[in-house]
Amino acid sequence: MSRVHDALRRAEQLLDSGENGAASNDDPRSLAVTEEAPIVAARQAPVEIPNNAYRNTLARSEQKQPEVDWLNFLSRCKVIPFRPAPETHLIDVERPHEVPGEEFRSLRTRLNHLQSQQDLHSIVVTSASPAEGKSFTAVNLALAQSQLESPVLLADLDLRRPVIHNLFQCERTPGFSDFLLAERPLEECIRKIEGSNLYFLPAGSQVKNPLELLNMRHVKNTLEGLRKIFNWVILDTPPLLFSADANLLSTLTDGTLIVVRIGSTTYDSVIRAMQTLCENNVLGIVANGARAGELYSKYTYYYSKQEEEPEEAAEVDE
Numbered sequence: 001m002s003r004v005h006d007a008l009r010r011a012e013q014l015l016d017s018g019e020n021g022a023a024s025n026d027d028p029r030s031l032a033v034t035e036e037a038p039i040v041a042a043r044q045a046p047v048e049i050p051n052n053a054y055r056n057t058l059a060r061s062e063q064k065q066p067e068v069d070w071l072n073f074l075s076r077c078k079v080i081p082f083r084p085a086p087e088t089h090l091i092d093v094e095r096p097h098e099v100p101g102e103e104f105r106s107l108r109t110r111l112n113h114l115q116s117q118q119d120l121h122s123i124v125v126t127s128a129s130p131a132e133g134k135s136f137t138a139v140n141l142a143l144a145q146s147q148l149e150s151p152v153l154l155a156d157l158d159l160r161r162p163v164i165h166n167l168f169q170c171e172r173t174p175g176f177s178d179f180l181l182a183e184r185p186l187e188e189c190i191r192k193i194e195g196s197n198l199y200f201l202p203a204g205s206q207v208k209n210p211l212e213l214l215n216m217r218h219v220k221n222t223l224e225g226l227r228k229i230f231n232w233v234i235l236d237t238p239p240l241l242f243s244a245d246a247n248l249l250s251t252l253t254d255g256t257l258i259v260v261r262i263g264s265t266t267y268d269s270v271i272r273a274m275q276t277l278c279e280n281n282v283l284g285i286v287a288n289g290a291r292a293g294e295l296y297s298k299y300t301y302y303y304s305k306q307e308e309e310p311e312e313a314a315e316v317d318e
Helices: 002-017 038-042 052-064 099-117 134-146 176-180 210-214 217-229 245-250 267-276 292-317
Strands: 078-080 122-127 152-156 191-193 198-201 232-236 255-261 282-288
Touching: 099 134, 099 282, 122 134, 122 217, 122 245, 134 152, 134 198, 134 232, 134 255, 134 282, 176 210, 176 217, 210 245, 217 232, 255 267
Parallel strands: 078 191, 122 232, 122 255, 152 198, 152 232, 255 282
Antiparallel strands: 191 198
16 A cells, blocks of 8 residues: 555656656556556545646636725626526525425524624535535525625535526626636626625636635635625535535634435434534534425414404404
């Protein structure tokens, strides 16, 4: 095993030094392991080494340190229509009595109560594994928060597999990665959803190594600036057990929500996911995928009584 690691280290040193020959990407021997351990080498996971061009791009972006003019920032953001894609299961603000809307308003109320007790403005919404409903939860929570008077930012920081721009049927670029690479100013990357207090920051152009991009120094400065002009900054991130992106972003925000799917997420996955967060502030767990009957029973009686009372009053008046 040590021979494998030594060979990989030597190959990486050759790549960093820019030497030709064995370090060239066109030479199949550039990452070859000595014949003394061919079986062990075959079992190793592929090693992803960013090329020099990408490293140089990140270095130039670090040097540029994109500046943000926060004065009248919101007024300079582009307005886009609210056109949710069909079958996205987003809450309908025009139908407040629907059960999903009630559930997300309950979540909103609990978070706003926590905000009154602590400095809480930016949160990460993540899950242990894929397909557990983290993006669904992040979008609907942002929609529920935007029904109040304060501006809310929904940011798709899942730079590996972003989906929120598809839910809103808008362009993925320009977005957060374009801003970090100093290709676009931040106000050109954020869109305001027409007729609401919701703002949306898409992921942006595809990048080769998202974790390196999120490790850039001005990510923290940008998030700190955003939480000063938005009442809530809600970040959709990759799953905890599949990348370190969410772990990193949780250290830069005020709290984390973990989404689990009923009947799918295992207890072991939740425990492992929370352990990866170390001592970062876990605000709570959101249970997704409940059966309709389990929720409707809570509201049917209440709203049916609400609708019956006006009818009874009309009969008395007659």
